[in-house]
Amino acid sequence: MTPRSRWRAVADVDLGLIGTWLVTGGTSGLGLAAARSLVAEGGDVLLVGRDTDRGQRVATDLGAGATWIAGDLADPLLVDRIAEAHPLTGLRGALISVGGPPAGTATQVSDDDWRAAFESVFLGPVRLSRDLVEACPDLEVLAWVLSTSALSPIAGLSISNGLRPGLAMLVKDLADELGPRGVRVLGLLPGRFDTPRVRHLESLSDDPAAARAAAAGGIPLRRLGEPVEFGQVAAFMLSPRASYVTGSVVVVDGGSTRAL
Numbered sequence: 124m125t126p127r128s129r130w131r132a133v134a135d136v137d138l139g140l141i142g143t144w145l146v147t148g149g150t151s152g153l154g155l156a157a158a159r160s161l162v163a164e165g166g167d168v169l170l171v172g173r174d175t176d177r178g179q180r181v182a183t184d185l186g187a188g189a190t191w192i193a194g195d196l197a198d199p200l201l202v203d204r205i206a207e208a209h210p211l212t213g214l215r216g217a218l219i220s221v222g223g224p225p226a227g228t229a230t231q232v233s234d235d236d237w238r239a240a241f242e243s244v245f246l247g248p249v250r251l252s253r254d255l256v257e258a259c260p261d262l263e264v265l266a267w268v269l270s271t272s273a274l275s276p277i278a279g280l281s282i283s284n285g286l287r288p289g290l291a292m293l294v295k296d297l298a299d300e301l302g303p304r305g306v307r308v309l310g311l312l313p314g315r316f317d318t319p320r321v322r323h324l325e326s327l328s329d330d331p332a333a334a335r336a337a338a339a340g341g342i343p344l345r346r347l348g349e350p351v352e353f354g355q356v357a358a359f360m361l362s363p364r365a366s367y368v369t370g371s372v373v374v375v376d377g378g379s380t381r382a383l
Contacts, residue, residue: 138362140164143213145205147171147196147251148220150181152318153268156354157218162188164358169209171201196221196247197239202254214259216361219248220268223320224282226327232282240282245290252308256301264307264361267294271312271374274382279324291372298370307369309360314376315339316348343378 144161148154149170158168162185170185171194172178182191192208194201196219205211224240225232252265271277273291276284294310301308315321315338328334339346356375359365374380 138164138358138364140166140358140362142215143167143169144361145169145171145214145217145255146220147194147218148222148268149218150174150178150191152220152320153313153316153350153353153357154218154220155181156350157220157268157357158185158189158354159351160354160358161361162186164362169205169214171205195243196251197242199250201247201251202258206258211255211259213261214255215261216264216266217251217255217262218266218268218357218361219251221247223270223280224286226279226324227281228279229281229285237282237285240286244282245286248290249293252297256304256306262306263363264309265297265301266309266311266357266361268357269310269312269372271314271376271380273310273312273372274374274380294372295370302369307366309365309369310372311353311357311360312372312374312376312380313353314348314374314379315342316350316353318350321347341379342376346377348375348377 140161144166146154146158146168149158149168150172158170161168167188169190169192170178170182171192173195175193178191182189190209192205194204221244224244225236248267255262267290269287269290270283272280272283273287291310294308298308325331325334353375360373
């Protein structure tokens with residue numbers, strides 16, 4: 124049975140996701156996969172991203188339940204811009220996904236790369252989460268899409284290795300703070316999925332096909348994940364079905380991460 128056919132086999136389970144959900148980075152890769160899963164479960168999605176042409180195409184493809192909003196996580200006024208485009212009253216939750224920072228080792232990446240990545244990859248999710256908590260009285264859950272680099276370093280991705288562990292710890296910190304208000308906080312740690320980001324990283328090698336084969340060989344399931352498989356997990360973790368899960372970082376990686 125293929126991963127997609129497995130997804131179809133469980134698609135009739137009601138996750139209770141009717142309502143409005145914010146998805147940043149929702150026009151490509153894992154963010155898009157999550158948005159598709161939310162819409163398939165009856166939810167409405169607010170897609171936030173920087174590429175207007177792609178965002179409009181994706182929103183049209185997803186149908187009437189999707190709204191495209193131009194925005195950047197590095198923008199301190201992002202919540203205001205979202206609220207101008209769509210009322211935040213009734214927003215149930217947010218999946219905050221950012222594009223991966225530039226590849227490179229610690230001695231290769233520049234100070235400017237570190238600063239730009241901190242603004243979008245680190246401060247962006249923290250600030251957006253804080254602002255959503257204040258602006259959305261009906262908020263139930265915040266989920267950050269991080270990376271398995273939060274648990275174990277990935278060669279050639281030093282910026283990710285430096286920033287993601289701190290965000291994973293803040294998941295627990297925020298869960299402590301927001302739990303009494305009824306807001307759950309989660310981290311999702313994807314491994315290697317067949318996304319445009321991963322294909323780009325593979326293209327940087329001398330032999331992309333060999334790089335993919337080597338990566339798949341290090342995964343117990345012996346294959347890269349399909350984005351839909353991540354989307355399913357994201358939808359479940361956002362849903363009331365996971366109502367007693369907070370402060371957790373959930374690894375979705377085919378078994379490749381060796382750390383607990």
